[in-house]
Amino acid sequence: MVFPTISVNRSAKNKRSDRPDKHELALATVLLVPNLVFLGIFTYRPLVDNIRLSFTDWNVSAPVANWVGLQNYQEWLTHPETWTVVYNTVLFTVATVIGSLVLGLVLALLLDQKLAGRNFVRSVVFAPFVISGAAIGVAFQFVFAPDFGLITDVMKRFGQTAPDFYQNPQWALLMVTLTYIWKNLGYTFVIYLAALQGRRKDLDEAAEIDGTSPWRRLIRVLLPQLRPTTFFLSITVLLNSMQVFDIINVMTRGGPQGTGTTTMVFQVYQETFVNNRAGYGATVATLLFLVLLAITVIQVRVMQRGEK
Structure with missing residues (x-):
């Protein structure tokens, strides 16, 4: 009769231990609730308002927003400049994502070696990331300037003409x-x-002992270990690239020839604050949000399947 009693008591103790502690629940509530409130106020509420405004013809200075239904979406889909803007956005995003990932990995592989002054070089490579995009845009105007730019000067020394x-x-x-x-x-x-x-x-040492070539070690040993990092970077760089505004605004203002470098984010600014069509700008912003959401979901699904 003793053993069943002990068994029941242990079971009761285990159930009690499985229950969350009241102090832990209180601490989690205190820490999470304020963040969730601010997230709702400053992130999700503006998102909902933006979607609502996309169905109106609201002007930034107008006190009233008139309901127009799907008119803004129809106009955007049929406008002749739309596909130029989409082309610019896709090309810019794909090029910046691939270029940033490939060059970042190459530099990381190089500066992971024991080289003299590598810490200084690491700092130099990282420094542009913390500098304002507007400042970098101004600085690079002196690189690409057609009259006195660095590229123009180098091309002249070789007897060539720099592109405009x-x-x-x-x-x-x-x-x-x-x-x-x-x-x-x-x-x-x-x-x-x-x-x-x-x-x-x-793993690197085992591959080296087996006589695996450096290229094969990179493909078969190193890159699989970097897959989660590459997945994380592909999402973050893609999201950031599709939202670039400062560099484009400083260097080209969306031109030349009207929409030569206009992306969807820059079009949101252009329509909202330059053309005073906040409702139409909200439509572009909503479409951009849906595209980013779809891309993120697809990337997560692909990553989950790769881990199985």
Whole structure:
């Protein structure tokens, strides 16, 4: 009769231990509730308001917003400039994501080696990331300027003519893309460097003992270990790239030829604050949000399937 009693008491104790402690619940509530409140006020409420305004013809200075239904969405989908803006957004985003990831990984692999002055070089590589995008845009105007720019001077020394980055839409888009990659490179570099320093060194040593070539070690041993880091960077860099405004505004203001470097984020600003069509700008912002949401969900699904 003694053993069943002991068994019941232990079971009761286990159930009690499974229950969350009241003090822990109180602490979690105190820490989470204020953050959730601020998140709702400053993130989700503006998001809902933006979606609501996308169905109106609201002007920033107008006291009343008139309901127009899907008119803004129909106009955006049928406007001749829309697909130029979408093309610029996709091309800019893909180029900056791939360029930032590839160059960041290359620099991380190089500066992970025991080299003289590597800490100084690491600081130099990371520094542009913490500098204002507007400041970098102003600085790079002296690099791409058609009359006295650095590229123009170098091309003249070789007897060549530098392209006009400020008049040709293709060259202008390339200019802002290269500028953003240079600014964002420090971010991907630091994250990849941290991942490299935390990787399993025993796998590298085993591959080296087996006589595996450096290229094969990179593909078969190192890159699989960096997959979670690459996934994280691909999402964050993509989200940041699709929301770039300062560099484009300073260097080209969306031009040349009207929409030569206009992306969807810049179009939101242009329609809302320049053309005074806040309702139409909210429509573009809503569509951009849906695209970002869909891309993020797809990336998460792909990553989850890769881990199975």
